[in-house]
Amino acid sequence: MMQRKNDANFLFVPSVKIEKNGLQRNIRKPFSKEPNNLMNVSTFRYSGLVHPHAIGITPSVDKKGIIFSYKKPKKLYKPAESIGRITFKSGQKRTLKKVKNVIQSKKYRRDLQQAALRRVSAIYRSQKTKPAKKKGGAKKAE
Amino acid sequence: MSKSAARPLVSVYTDKSEVIKDTTIPLPAIFKAPIRPDVVNDVHQLMRRNARQAYAVSAEAGHQTSAESWGTGRAVARIPRVRGGGTHRSGQGAFGNMCRGGRMFAPTKPWRRWHRRINVNLKRYAVVSAVAASGVPALVQARGHIIDGIAELPLVVSDKVQEYNKTKQAVLFLRRNKLWGDVLKVYRSKRFRAGRGKMRNRRRIQRRGPLIVYSKDDGLRRAFRNIPGVDTMSVHKLNLLKLAPGGHLGRLIVWTEGAFKHLNALFGTWSEPSTVKKAYNLPHPIMSNTDLTRLLKSQEIKSVLNAPKKRVFHRVRRLNPLKNARQKTKLNPYSEVTRRRALLAKEKRKYETQIAKAKKKKVELKSNHPAIVYQKNVANRLKLLAASKKARQARAAEKKKAAAGKKATKKTAAKKK
Numbered sequence: 216m217m218q219r220k221n222d223a224n225f226l227f228v229p230s231v232k233i234e235k236n237g238l239q240r241n242i243r244k245p246f247s248k249e250p251n252n253l254m255n256v257s258t259f260r261y262s263g264l265v266h267p268h269a270i271g272i273t274p275s276v277d278k279k280g281i282i283f284s285y286k287k288p289k290k291l292y293k294p295a296e297s298i299g300r301i302t303f304k305s306g307q308k309r310t311l312k313k314v315k316n317v318i319q320s321k322k323y324r325r326d327l328q329q330a331a332l333r334r335v336s337a338i339y340r341s342q343k344t345k346p347a348k349k350k351g352g353a354k355k356a357e
Numbered sequence: 358m359s360k361s362a363a364r365p366l367v368s369v370y371t372d373k374s375e376v377i378k379d380t381t382i383p384l385p386a387i388f389k390a391p392i393r394p395d396v397v398n399d400v401h402q403l404m405r406r407n408a409r410q411a412y413a414v415s416a417e418a419g420h421q422t423s424a425e426s427w428g429t430g431r432a433v434a435r436i437p438r439v440r441g442g443g444t445h446r447s448g449q450g451a452f453g454n455m456c457r458g459g460r461m462f463a464p465t466k467p468w469r470r471w472h473r474r475i476n477v478n479l480k481r482y483a484v485v486s487a488v489a490a491s492g493v494p495a496l497v498q499a500r501g502h503i504i505d506g507i508a509e510l511p512l513v514v515s516d517k518v519q520e521y522n523k524t525k526q527a528v529l530f531l532r533r534n535k536l537w538g539d540v541l542k543v544y545r546s547k548r549f550r551a552g553r554g555k556m557r558n559r560r561r562i563q564r565r566g567p568l569i570v571y572s573k574d575d576g577l578r579r580a581f582r583n584i585p586g587v588d589t590m591s592v593h594k595l596n597l598l599k600l601a602p603g604g605h606l607g608r609l610i611v612w613t614e615g616a617f618k619h620l621n622a623l624f625g626t627w628s629e630p631s632t633v634k635k636a637y638n639l640p641h642p643i644m645s646n647t648d649l650t651r652l653l654k655s656q657e658i659k660s661v662l663n664a665p666k667k668r669v670f671h672r673v674r675r676l677n678p679l680k681n682a683r684q685k686t687k688l689n690p691y692s693e694v695t696r697r698r699a700l701l702a703k704e705k706r707k708y709e710t711q712i713a714k715a716k717k718k719k720v721e722l723k724s725n726h727p728a729i730v731y732q733k734n735v736a737n738r739l740k741l742l743a744a745s746k747k748a749r750q751a752r753a754a755e756k757k758k759a760a761a762g763k764k765a766t767k768k769t770a771a772k773k774k
Contacts, residue, residue, distance in 0.1 A: 225501035249498075264495035266650070292365075294494055294504045295535065 226264075227257050251284060251298070253330040260326065267291055268324050271298075272314075272334045274342065280304035281338050283314060283331075285323060307339040369513045369614050372526075374534045376508075377515060382617055386626035388492040388511065390485045391642040394606055397490075397597070400483035401604035403473040404597055413467040419460025424451035480597070482640050485624060487600035487608070496607035502567070503542055504609060506535030511610065513617045518569070522576035524583050531567070531584070539609055540566045543586030565602045570595075572615030592616035592623065708732070 228246040232239065246255055251263030251271030263269040267288035275282050283301045290297040301317065303310040314335055318328050366381035424437035436450040450456035490496045492511045497504055504510065514534065521527050531537045546564040549555060566586025571577050578589045588599050592615075600608055625631035630638040652658060676684040686693045708728040715722050722729050 224499040226499060264499055292492075292494060293509045294507045295509075297494070298505075 224257070251286060253327055253334050261330065266324075270318070270324055270327050270331055272331055272338065274338045275302055275304070278342055280342075281310060281314075281335055283317065307336065310339070311335055367511060367513055367617070368509060369515055370508055370534065371515050372517055372530045372533065374508055380614070382513065382614070384492075384511075385617065385620035385624070386639055387485055387488050387620050387624045390489045390624075390639050392490045392493070392496075392606060393482065393486045394490075396479065397483045397486050397601050397606055398604040400475055400479055401597055401601055403475050404480075407472045409471045411467045411469070411471055413465045413469075414461060416464075418464065419452060419458065422451045478637075481624075481634070481637060483597050484595050484600060485639060487597055487606060488595070488610075488620070490606035491600065491608055491610040493607065497609050498607075500605055500607035500609075501542075501564070502607070502609040503538035505538065508534070511612055511617070513612045513614055516572075516614045518611075518613055519571050519573055519577045519615070520575045521580035524580055527577075527580040527584060527587075531587070534611070536567050536609070536611065540584060540586055542566070547585070565608065567609040567611055568599055569611045569613075570616045571613045572619055577613075592619050704731070 226248040228248060230241055230243040231246055232241050234240070245257040247257035247262070248255075249257075249263040251269040252261050253270060253272060254261045259265060263271060263286075267286060269286045271284040273282050273284070274280075280303050283303060284298050285301075287297055287299055303313055305313070311332055314331055315328060317323065318325055318331060365384050367384050369377045369380045369382065371377055422439050424439045426435050426437045427433060429435065434450070436456060437452045438448050439446050439451050441447045446458075449458065451459055453459045454462035494504060494510045497510065512534070514530075518530060521530065528537075531540060543564045543566045546562075548562060550559055550562045554560070564586060565588070566584075567588075569577065569581055569587065569589045570592050571589065572592050574589075574591065581587045581589050590596060590599055592612075600610070602608060621629075622632045623634065625634075625638045627639055627641070630636065646652065678685040678688050682693075682696065708731040711726075711728040712722070712732070715728075724730075
């Protein structure tokens with residue numbers, strides 16, 4: 216779906232300004248704020264609104280794991296029931312395998328598989344606690 | 358979204374968001390009408406002009422002087438200048454758009470064409486499209502409404518809502534039907550307008566919330582009017598400016614049962630014309646099947662396409678063959694040989710000169726000096742080569758003998774026979 220001027224998509228973000236290492240970067244990629252979008256990018260494949268099937272992966276509330284949400288095409292017109300959620304709390308490796316299994320066994324948007332797994336990994340990476348900084352090497356007794 | 362698709366049944370919900378049993382209404386045909394964002398946007402723009410108030414500059418502005426040009430020969434520009442004396446104003450330029458205090462270029466007139474007439478059919482097309490779009494959850498979400506908890510789309514609610522007369526009831530209704538999230542969004546979006554509109558009585562702006570469409574107002578309008586963002590509308594007077602605010606499709610609409618049922622009579626179904634609008638029927642879609650995914654996968658289209666090009670051609674960095682040995686070998690395989698030979702010759706030369714120098718100076722090199730080691734290795738290598746050559750020749754000779762012997766026995770065997 217090309218983004219036309221008239222189209223009301225208030226979830227469309229034309230570019231994102233980021234400051235990294237003191238440098239302002241203007242990333243001009245068609246980003247999106249849609250809920251079930253694995254790459255947060257406004258394209259046909261990854262759009263959460265356009266397809267009756269869509270996958271969304273978000274960190275779970277207790278910051279230990281992810282919530283895998285999927286759209287139920289039969290409940291498309293019943294927004295309250297239209298999204299199913301599965302919570303995965305096990306470690307990263309297990310969760311990755313489980314997510315892959317869900318996608319493969321249900322044949323649910325297998326074209327999103329890689330993106331889904333990457334997002335899972337990214338979330339787990341963000342949930343890891345940083346190791347405490349080691350105190351600067353053992354100083355010799357003076 | 359094709360008119361041949363079966364008409365699903367829509368449930369009616371109580372004000373407490375429970376399904377009313379045994380009341381299902383078949384989806385009115387209008388929800389299957391073509392959704393035309395271009396038509397809606399155009400008509401919306403035209404309709405918006407109809408509420409304008411005229412503005413114009415005063416008719417005499419800039420002309421309330423009796424200025425006259427001084428003509429040439431006075432070392433000043435030739436624009437009309439104010440007559441008389443005794444003030445700053447005298448002698449100043451007047452009348453021109455470039456003059457201070459002059460009239461503007463093309464003074465705005467109140468008889469500018471402020472309003473637009475829109476073809477009735479076009480207006481109706483836009484309204485139909487807007488209503489159809491309100492039944493598509495993706496479009497409503499894309500427009501920014503919060504529909505996560507809503508029971509069904511289009512949302513039809515019992516006629517009891519029309520009898521509300523207290524805002525309290527209205528709020529409770531919105532909360533129970535999970536429409537309050539959208540209203541909260543309106544609260545959070547309240548802000549001051551950017552720009553001069555602030556000082557022109559358009560100070561505050563906010564988002565649009567849900568729209569309630571009713572068939573009979575028994576208090577509903579007054580109950581909902583104080584809730585920010587919520588609009589109410591009679592189904593008999595559908596307004597595109599509210600159905601598609603900003604020209605954007607997909608407003609969140611709550612229908613009362615009576616209003617919903619009236620839609621078929623209002624706009625007709627394709628098989629029957631409208632009973633209310635004179636000789637009107639719903640617009641016909643140009644495409645019967647608008648499901649893009651189905652189309653792209655269909656046999657009719659696939660059979661005409663070329664095979665997909667799945668092989669990805671990455672840009673390969675160009676390496677300089679004069680500097681990069683591998684790249685050179687790619688172009689000239691023999692260069693490897695030349696290079697190796699050159700390296701070996703260099704090595705040989707190096708050690709030979711070292712030995713010659715040592716001889717000349719009559720210095721004895723140690724046995725672990727690299728030049729001596731090299732010499733030894735060379736001698737050893739020659740020895741090994743000679744030995745292996747000998748061995749090869751011996752093996753070859755034996756093979757010959759054995760072959761000759763076999764032949765001889767064969768011959769004798771044949772002879773014997």
